[in-house]
Amino acid sequence: MSELTELESCMVQIIKIFHSYSGVHCKLRKKDLKELINSQMSTFVKQIQDTKTLDLIFKDLDANHDSEIDFSEFSALIAMVTSACHASFHEC
Numbered sequence: 001m002s003e004l005t006e007l008e009s010c011m012v013q014i015i016k017i018f019h020s021y022s023g024v025h026c027k028l029r030k031k032d033l034k035e036l037i038n039s040q041m042s043t044f045v046k047q048i049q050d051t052k053t054l055d056l057i058f059k060d061l062d063a064n065h066d067s068e069i070d071f072s073e074f075s076a077l078i079a080m081v082t083s084a085c086h087a088s089f090h091e092c
C-alpha cells in the first residue's frame, strides 16, 4: 500500500480503535461502547456515568436493533460527534 494521506491515516485509526474495543466479532456490546466513549472520546463527549444515558445512546446507534453496534452504526456516532465538534470550532 502506498503512503496514506493524513485523512486516510485518521480513517485507519478509527477502524483500529473500533476493533480494539469490538474484538474479533467486530461488534460493540453495551459495555464496549461505554468503555470506548469514556476512554477515547473523553474531551468531546461527556463521560457516561449512568445506565440510562448509556441505554439511550446505544438504542439511538443500534439502527438494526440487534443489540450490538457494528462499524457502520459506530460510524454514525463518529460523524455526529465530528460534526458537533466542527460546529463548536466555528463558535470560537
Ligand SMILES: [Ca+2]
Residues within 6 Å of the ligand: 061, 062, 063, 064, 065, 066, 067, 068, 069, 070, 073
Ligand atoms: Ca446493531
